[in-house]
Amino acid sequence: MNTEKFSYDNTIVKNFAYATMFWGLVGMLVGLIAALQMVFPELSFNLPYTTFGRLRPVHTNAVIFAFVGNGIFMGAYYSLQRLVKARMYSDVLSKIHFWGWQLIIVLAAVTLLLGYTTSKEYAELEWPIDILITLIWVVFGWNMFGTILNRRVQHLYVAVWFYIATFITVAVLHIVNSIEIPVTFMKSYSWYAGVQDALVQWWYGHNAVAFFLTTPYLGLMYYFIPKAANRPVYSYKLSIIHFWALIFLYIWAGPHHLLYTALPDWAQTLGTVFSIMLLAPSWGGMINGLLTLRGAWDKVREDVVLKFMVVAVTAYGMSTFEGPFMSLKNVNAISHFTDWTIAHAHVGALGWNGFLTFGMLYFLLPKMFNVQLYSKKLANFHFWIGTLGILFYAIPLYWAGFTQSTMWKEFTADGYLRYPIFLETVTQIIPMYAMRALGGALYLVGAIVMTYNLIKTVKLGSFVSNEDTEAAPLNKHEKEHAGEHWHRWIEKKPVQFGILSLIVILIGGLVEMVPTFLVKSNIPTISSVQPYTPLELQGRDIYIREGCNTCHSQMIRPFRSETERYGEYSKAGEFVYDHPFLWGSKRNGPDLHRIGGKYPDSWHYNHMDDPTSMSPGSLMPAYPWLLDDDLDTSDTGAKIRAMMKMGVPYPAGFDQVANVHLSNQSKQIQMNLSKEGIETDANKEIIAMIAYLQRLGIDIKGQNKVDFTTK
Amino acid sequence: MKFRNYLESITGIEIYPLISLLLFTIFFALLCLYLWKKDKTWVTKMKNIPLEQ
Numbered sequence: 234m235n236t237e238k239f240s241y242d243n244t245i246v247k248n249f250a251y252a253t254m255f256w257g258l259v260g261m262l263v264g265l266i267a268a269l270q271m272v273f274p275e276l277s278f279n280l281p282y283t284t285f286g287r288l289r290p291v292h293t294n295a296v297i298f299a300f301v302g303n304g305i306f307m308g309a310y311y312s313l314q315r316l317v318k319a320r321m322y323s324d325v326l327s328k329i330h331f332w333g334w335q336l337i338i339v340l341a342a343v344t345l346l347l348g349y350t351t352s353k354e355y356a357e358l359e360w361p362i363d364i365l366i367t368l369i370w371v372v373f374g375w376n377m378f379g380t381i382l383n384r385r386v387q388h389l390y391v392a393v394w395f396y397i398a399t400f401i402t403v404a405v406l407h408i409v410n411s412i413e414i415p416v417t418f419m420k421s422y423s424w425y426a427g428v429q430d431a432l433v434q435w436w437y438g439h440n441a442v443a444f445f446l447t448t449p450y451l452g453l454m455y456y457f458i459p460k461a462a463n464r465p466v467y468s469y470k471l472s473i474i475h476f477w478a479l480i481f482l483y484i485w486a487g488p489h490h491l492l493y494t495a496l497p498d499w500a501q502t503l504g505t506v507f508s509i510m511l512l513a514p515s516w517g518g519m520i521n522g523l524l525t526l527r528g529a530w531d532k533v534r535e536d537v538v539l540k541f542m543v544v545a546v547t548a549y550g551m552s553t554f555e556g557p558f559m560s561l562k563n564v565n566a567i568s569h570f571t572d573w574t575i576a577h578a579h580v581g582a583l584g585w586n587g588f589l590t591f592g593m594l595y596f597l598l599p600k601m602f603n604v605q606l607y608s609k610k611l612a613n614f615h616f617w618i619g620t621l622g623i624l625f626y627a628i629p630l631y632w633a634g635f636t637q638s639t640m641w642k643e644f645t646a647d648g649y650l651r652y653p654i655f656l657e658t659v660t661q662i663i664p665m666y667a668m669r670a671l672g673g674a675l676y677l678v679g680a681i682v683m684t685y686n687l688i689k690t691v692k693l694g695s696f697v698s699n700e701d702t703e704a705a706p707l708n709k710h711e712k713e714h715a716g717e718h719w720h721r722w723i724e725k726k727p728v729q730f731g732i733l734s735l736i737v738i739l740i741g742g743l744v745e746m747v748p749t750f751l752v753k754s755n756i757p758t759i760s761s762v763q764p765y766t767p768l769e770l771q772g773r774d775i776y777i778r779e780g781c782n783t784c785h786s787q788m789i790r791p792f793r794s795e796t797e798r799y800g801e802y803s804k805a806g807e808f809v810y811d812h813p814f815l816w817g818s819k820r821n822g823p824d825l826h827r828i829g830g831k832y833p834d835s836w837h838y839n840h841m842d843d844p845t846s847m848s849p850g851s852l853m854p855a856y857p858w859l860l861d862d863d864l865d866t867s868d869t870g871a872k873i874r875a876m877m878k879m880g881v882p883y884p885a886g887f888d889q890v891a892n893v894h895l896s897n898q899s900k901q902i903q904m905n906l907s908k909e910g911i912e913t914d915a916n917k918e919i920i921a922m923i924a925y926l927q928r929l930g931i932d933i934k935g936q937n938k939v940d941f942t943t944k
Numbered sequence: 945m946k947f948r949n950y951l952e953s954i955t956g957i958e959i960y961p962l963i964s965l966l967l968f969t970i971f972f973a974l975l976c977l978y979l980w981k982k983d984k985t986w987v988t989k990m991k992n993i994p995l996e997q
Contacts, residue, residue: 315994316993388989388990390990390993390994391990392994455994459991459994460995464995465991465992465994466991466994469987469991470979470987473975473979474975474976474979477972477975478972481971481972482968485964499960503964737971740964740967744960744964
């Protein structure tokens with residue numbers, strides 16, 4: 234049979250490998266700083282750029298899209314070429330993909346630190362960057378499908394299915410969740426409001442975990458574990474069931490992030506049911522990965538690559554066991570808004586994604602440089618310090634989450650909250666935060682040691698940039714066998730396969746979202762709920778810029794412990810003008826939904842200047858620049874117009890007089906402050922912030938009557 | 945306004961999750977049936993793809 238000579242492109246794999254290591258260190262370092270700020274608040278340095286509210290999104294974006302993202306591309310570019318026996322479709326597309334992705338990462342880091350954010354978790358980047366992401370993602374897909382269509386094997390191995398599903402689903406998620414209306418060059422408002430925005434965001438957020446942190450890594454697992462162990466996957470049939478069940482079920486589970494919120498009950502229940510069902514395919518996959526090593530466990534003792542991969546798959550099993558249980562309402566009532574969630578996420582991130590990435594790096598770099606690993610000893614050291622790091626990270630946070638949650642819920646015999654001051658429940662768990670930071674530091678040390686080890690390895694070897702190989706061409710006109718099964722047909726046709734995957738994930742998305750979108754037309758809004766005034770809107774945007782929602786929820790759940798502490802529970806109708814929603818997902822500080830009217834204006838003024846002046850021992854960063862900086866009102870009209878376009882009922886022409894309205898309200902707050910002994914100009918950012926905070930949650934009390942007349 | 949009841953105002957709401965569950969069950973059953981009937985040579989061929997190079 235004729236064979237064709239060709240070569241695999243290793244340069245692109247090497248580039249992504251270096252980027253993975255570099256961004257991994259950056260992302261983990263930022264995470265460590267943020268973790269230390271929870272113990273030493275002075276590490277905020279009183280600077281806008283280094284507050285927790287801005288660092289946390291930098292950390293999450295860096296580890297998800299920079300570290301794991303580059304890791305996905307590294308592993309996928311290596312394995313795809315070999316699984317389909319073809320060089321990447323275009324070296325130019327590979328390069329555009331690589332440099333485009335790095336550019337996105339740099340832009341993300343810079344803009345997030347500068348306070349440009351949409352506030353939507355893991356989708357914080359503003360609209361110009363969203364468009365760039367879309368373009369680069371298309372380049373990736375184009376390159377991948379081109380390669381698959383040029384293949385020299387007939388059937389697509391299951392790993393390739395995972396890559397295809399990843400490409401398609403991430404594209405859908407990104408586009409749907411990023412529908413926003415640009416106001417200025419770097420400012421936009423989410424098209425969705427309140428409950429709908431929350432549902433779309435967590436449909437996205439949950440599936441970012443599913444289709445960015447899980448499915449591509451499962452594809453990598455199905456390639457690299459058999460490769461490293463030199464034996465085929467335990468059950469190929471199980472891998473197929475794993476694939477279809479996983480992508481079908483995952484897409485439904487998003488609402489489990491919104492249990493006990495104002496989201497319709499049926500959607501919450503649907504999320505829970507599908508989350509529980511997810512346990513089966515997840516564990517099927519984990520068992521399939523681990524059993525691939527049956528009869529080869531002795532290799533695990535010797536081979537550091539396998540060690541990392543075994544722990545990775547085990548961590549996958551643990552977090553996918555825990556996830557469904559956290560989706561039960563009774564468990565979620567305890568775990569939600571606490572550090573339990575953070576611990577859960579990090580078992581997945583540090584264990585599953587981190588360790589599988591490390592395993593791939595230790596496998597790929599020596600192989601591509603045609604050399605042995607520089608030091609097995611250092612790699613083993615990395616393995617153990619990394620494992621210890623995970624334990625030191627997760628265990629204290631589980632403890633912290635459980636402790637804090639039970640403190641929130643504890644009542645005295647007389648029926649009062651035992652810990653009415655929120656801060657008490659935070660200071661209680663600071664030692665746990667210190668231990669968590671230690672765990673993170675250990676993990677980072679391991680990653681630094683790995684980087685050193687791999688740099689040494691690379692220096693010893695010589696890089697094979699084009700790996701020569703040969704294979705028989707695929708006869709494209711090969712006759713279909715009579716009676717061939719549909720599935721066999723599908724797996725030979727990548728495009729049809731992609732379409733089927735798309736249909737499967739869209740079913741879940743549509744069924745979940747369509748009814749919720751109808752809700753708006755079905756529910757009468759609360760008549761006393763009014764749009765934000767221009768000043769409040771500006772204040773809200775400062776709240777978003779500073780990432781206040783990173784630590785403060787605006788969602789009081791219908792528990793007695795919460796209504797006692799915060800006030801009336803939150804209703805769906807209260808958020809109809811919230812573009813975007815700001816419910817939050819973690820309470821490092823108290824909920825703010827009913828903060829309006831709770832304290833005088835001067836309290837907020839002093840608290841923003843120095844939180845410890847009002848609550849001694851507070852971990853909150855100080856925001857002194859809000860007191861000094863002038864409020865930018867040049868975009869007020871544009872903001873009002875954008876809101877009107879999305880159906881917020883300001884009277885016609887209100888955008889023209891919005892700044893007059895704004896300045897009147899500012900003067901009122903200035904006077905209030907003056908009465909309380911604080912002299913300040915009316916045009917400072919703090920005035921807008923106070924206006925927004927004092928507005929929160931008061932509408933349903935019927936105390937808020939805003940005059941929106943245009944004269 | 946009672947917010948907890950607003951779902952009831954969507955007509956036929958209960959059919960949505962039912963359809964979805966049914967779709968999944970049918971798809972899953974067909975998939976299992978197909979895999980169950982699958983011949984062994986195909987399985988061996990597929991699972992060895994990563995080990996070929």
